[in-house]
Amino acid sequence: MEIQKKMGIERVKITAGYFILALGAFSMLFPFVWMLLTSFMTQEQIFSYPPVLLPEPFIVDNYKNIFEKIPIVKYFFNSTVVSVFTTLGQVIVSSMAAYAFARLEFKYRELIFFVFLATIMVPPQVNIIPLFFLMREFYWIDTFYALIVPGLFGGFGVFLLRQWFKSLPKSLDEAAKIDGCNPLQTYWYIIMPVSLPGIATLAIFTFVSSWNSFMWPLIVTNSDLMRTLPVGIAVFKGSFRETTEWGQLMACAVISVIPVIFVFLLGQKYFIKGIMMGSAKE
Amino acid sequence: MNQFNYFKNKLNRLAQKDIFWAWIFILPALLGTLIFIVFPILASFIISLTQWNLISAPKFAGLNNYIELLTSNEFYFVLFNTFYYAITTTVLGIIFPLFLAVLLNKNIKGGNIFKTSYFIPFITPLIVAAIAWEWIFDPNTGILKWIFFNTRIEWLYDKNIAMLAIIIVSVWKNLGYNLVILLAGLQSISPGINEASKIDGAWGIKNFVYITLPLLTPSIFFVLVMTTILSFHVFDLIYLMTQGGPENSTMILVYWLYKNAFEYFKVGKASAIAYILFIILFVITFAQWKFRKKWVLNE
Numbered sequence: 012m013e014i015q016k017k018m019g020i021e022r023v024k025i026t027a028g029y030f031i032l033a034l035g036a037f038s039m040l041f042p043f044v045w046m047l048l049t050s051f052m053t054q055e056q057i058f059s060y061p062p063v064l065l066p067e068p069f070i071v072d073n074y075k076n077i078f079e080k081i082p083i084v085k086y087f088f089n090s091t092v093v094s095v096f097t098t099l100g101q102v103i104v105s106s107m108a109a110y111a112f113a114r115l116e117f118k119y120r121e122l123i124f125f126v127f128l129a130t131i132m133v134p135p136q137v138n139i140i141p142l143f144f145l146m147r148e149f150y151w152i153d154t155f156y157a158l159i160v161p162g163l164f165g166g167f168g169v170f171l172l173r174q175w176f177k178s179l180p181k182s183l184d185e186a187a188k189i190d191g192c193n194p195l196q197t198y199w200y201i202i203m204p205v206s207l208p209g210i211a212t213l214a215i216f217t218f219v220s221s222w223n224s225f226m227w228p229l230i231v232t233n234s235d236l237m238r239t240l241p242v243g244i245a246v247f248k249g250s251f252r253e254t255t256e257w258g259q260l261m262a263c264a265v266i267s268v269i270p271v272i273f274v275f276l277l278g279q280k281y282f283i284k285g286i287m288m289g290s291a292k293e
Numbered sequence: 294m295n296q297f298n299y300f301k302n303k304l305n306r307l308a309q310k311d312i313f314w315a316w317i318f319i320l321p322a323l324l325g326t327l328i329f330i331v332f333p334i335l336a337s338f339i340i341s342l343t344q345w346n347l348i349s350a351p352k353f354a355g356l357n358n359y360i361e362l363l364t365s366n367e368f369y370f371v372l373f374n375t376f377y378y379a380i381t382t383t384v385l386g387i388i389f390p391l392f393l394a395v396l397l398n399k400n401i402k403g404g405n406i407f408k409t410s411y412f413i414p415f416i417t418p419l420i421v422a423a424i425a426w427e428w429i430f431d432p433n434t435g436i437l438k439w440i441f442f443n444t445r446i447e448w449l450y451d452k453n454i455a456m457l458a459i460i461i462v463s464v465w466k467n468l469g470y471n472l473v474i475l476l477a478g479l480q481s482i483s484p485g486i487n488e489a490s491k492i493d494g495a496w497g498i499k500n501f502v503y504i505t506l507p508l509l510t511p512s513i514f515f516v517l518v519m520t521t522i523l524s525f526h527v528f529d530l531i532y533l534m535t536q537g538g539p540e541n542s543t544m545i546l547v548y549w550l551y552k553n554a555f556e557y558f559k560v561g562k563a564s565a566i567a568y569i570l571f572i573i574l575f576v577i578t579f580a581q582w583k584f585r586k587k588w589v590l591n592e
Contacts, residue, residue, distance in 0.1 A: 028396045035393055036410040039465070042425035043413070045436065049428065060434040108322035117315035123323065130330045134526055134574060136547050137567045138333030140554050141340060145333065164325035194314040223418040225529040230555065241420040245533055248424065257428055264421040275416045279409065282416075286470065287477045 043268070050074070050261035057257050073258035074266075077247075080259070083266065085236055086243035091270075092155060093228075093239060094221040097162040101217045102210055105168030110198045112169065113176035114184055124173075127166040139230065146231055157231040158239065162221060168213050171285065175209030176202060212285030215278040219271050240267040341564035351561070358565035375545040378456060378463075379524040385464045386520050387513065390471035395501065397472075398479040408476070412469035419466070423533035426462045452542035455535050459543055463530060467523070471516045478512025479505070510589045518581055525574055546570050 049057055050073050051066040077083050111117070112124050142161060151157040179202065187197040203210070228239045238246065244263045248255075275282060341358055345351035362368045393411065397404055414422065429436050430448035438445060448458040486504060528547045531537060537544040537552070546566060554563035 025399070025401070028399060029401065032393065032396050032401075032407050036407050039414055039468070040410050042422070042429060042465075043417075045429065046421070046425045058434055061439050062434060062436050104322045104325065107318045111315045111318035115311040115315040115318070117312040120315070123319065126331070127322070127326060130326060132522075132575075132578070133330075133334055134522075134547075134567075134570060136526065136528070136550055137337050137571045138330060140560060140564055140567065141333035141336035142329065144336075145329070160325075161329040164322060164329050166326075169322060194311070194318070198318070219416050223416075225419060225532075226551070229532075241418045244420050244424075248420075248533075260424050261428070264424045268417050268421045271416050271418065272413065275413070276409075279412075283408075283412075283473050286473050 046261045046264050050258060050265050052258055054254075054256065054258060073256075073262040076256075077259050077262050077266075081243060081247050081263075082236060083240075083243065083263065086238055086240045087266065089155075089158075089237065090222055090240040090267075093158045093162075094218050096155075096159045097221040098214050098217045100159065100163040101165075101168050102214055104163050105165075105213065106172050106203065106206075106210065107198070108169045109172035109176055110194075110202060113173045114197075114202070115194065124169075127169045129166070131166040131170065136226075139226070143230055152231055153233050153237050155237075158228055158237075161227070162217075162224070168217065171213050171216075172206070172209055175206055179205060208281055208284070211278055211281040215274060215282050216285055218274055219282075222271055222274075337564050337567055340561055341568050343561045345560045346558045347560060348558075354561060358561045359569070362562065362565055362569065370541070371544050371546055371549050374456065374541075374543065375525065378460060378527065378543075378545055379521060381460050382463050382467075382524045383517065383520045385460065386467055386471060386524075387516055389464060390468050390475055390516075391513070393468075394472050394475040394479055395505070397476055408469075408473070411472050414466045415469040417466075419529040420533060422462055422466055423530065426458075426465075427534060430458055449535055450539055452540045455539055455543050459527075459530055459534060462534070463524070463527065467520070471520065474516050475509070475512050478509050482508045507590055511591070514581075514585055514589045518578060521577060521581070522574060525570065 048064060048066055051069050051071065052063070053066075053068065053070055053072075056063055056067065108127070112120060146152050146157045146161075149156070151160070183201055183205070184197055187201045192200065223241065224239070225241045225245070228242045229245070232238050232242060235243070235246075244260070244267060247263065248260055340351070342353060342355060343351040344354045344357070397407060427449065432438065432445050432447045432450065435448075437448070446454065449455050482505065486508070526547060527545060528551065531543055531545060531548045532551070535543040537548050547570070550563050550566040550570070553559045553566065
């Protein structure tokens with residue numbers, strides 16, 4: 012009797028837990044579902060109240076219109092170029108430095124590593140103004156250089172990969188050395204291939220944050236054709252005067268969210284692992 | 294020829310040493326970090342000591358920018374907004390994920406699906422979140438009006454509510470990140486400990502408060518530090534949803550910095566704001582680090 016009662020309570024608890032979790036998940040995803048549905052509605056239906064959930068009629072005009080109104084294909088292209096090159100560069104630069112910090116012995120190693128670590132703690136807004144003037148001196152404003160090059164550096168990648176490389180057995184390097192590999196060969200042929208999960212973590216992180224980046228591309232681009240997706244859409248959003256074309260904005264939002272969700276679902280495992288690795292640094 | 298061989302030998306000998314390779318490996322990262330991060334940080338401080346409108350040459354102004362800031366009412370108003378936003382987002386941004394993480398930790402079916410759905414807002418561009426939420430908040434036809442039984446709330450246009458609206462979006466967006474970390478923390482607590490405490494008669498809330506929570510403090514500490522730092526960085530949300538309005542009620546430090554630098558062209562003042570932000574963050578992080586001994590397990 013007692014046990015049955017307890018089991019009953021347990022079952023109620025689990026059901027309640029499920030209910031709360033489902034409610035939470037619903038409020039997380041609802042804005043996206045709403046956005047997707049709205050992007051297929053007519054302006055008339057969008058502004059009707061009480062709100063209608065399903066598009067009726069189902070139209071694709073919002074998508075057609077944004078392709079005519081704004082260079083969204085170019086924005087998409089710019090964002091892709093910036094994110095891909097930032098990711099590639101960040102992985103190469105960080106992994107090289109991380110390899111030296113994790114596997115090689117040299118003077119001032121700890122001191123230099125500390126400089127890298129310290130840069131993580133400084134808010135990015137502190138250096139954004141001088142960085143802007145630096146870009147102007149280099150004549151990089153409104154070019155891909157300004158959008159990509161400063162994004163290649165930062166302590167986070169070095170830190171993350173150093174943790175990873177340190178966890179590999181030292182015998183790997185020694186075996187490679189006996190086989191006549193110099194450190195460059197060891198790095199490229201031995202360490203990198205066995206570290207693919209760690210590299211994937213950094214790559215996904217960099218890709219997503221580069222794709223989503225807003226303040227920097229806003230500051231260093233002037234011409235419409237150099238804008239990245241978030242900045243282009245923000246300008247488009249700000250251009251409405253009388254009535255906002257919500258359907259078209261939603262269509263833009265849908266287009267810009269697809270690649271990150273795709274990359275995330277592809278590498279979800281690594282992404283979550285990366286977050287946990289970051290939290291276990293103490 | 295002899296000399297050439299001499300250099301070749303020297304180079305060969307150098308190539309045997311770690312230090313030679315080490316510098317080759319760290320040089321790209323080090324140069325980039327010095328040029329694009331360290332140098333701008335130092336330059337920022339020097340600019341903060343000048344008066345500069347981008348057109349004429351910068352004039353040295355000593356600590357004038359700092360004095361002007363610290364004696365103006367506007368600064369304290371913005372500072373108050375920033376702290377209000379940061380503290381509320383940090384507290385809510387820990388409580389909600391903690392609650393959900395505890396529920397998810399019960400080894401329920403479909404846990405991964407939940408985890409993924411909680412995580413999706415975190416990886417989406419803020420512009421997407423801003424558009425979706427602005428439409429949800431719409432006082433005329435927004436879905437929130439419908440959910441709240443046709444109550445008209447001017448979410449983004451009322452100076453008393455706008456900040457709350459920003460906080461809601463921000464907590465919604467970052468919930469997944471903290472959830473993953475807290476869940477990892479919970480999963481590292483061995484099930485035996487909970488079993489033992491149950492035998493000792495600690496069930497439910499009691500078990501959570503006296504057993505689970507103390508064991509989770511290292512994860513909570515990490516989440517606290519990260520969330521605090523990130524909440525002082527907020528820019529995109531303000532820029533996209535309220536532009537600091539209405540009546541400056543959502544004006545926070547970073548947005549103010551941006552306006553001063555790139556709209557009012559007071560670059561010296563903007564740099565001073567940046568440094569004050571830096572100092573505030575440093576002090577807070579340092580204090581959190583110091584006080585951790587008082588409540589974090591094994592510290």
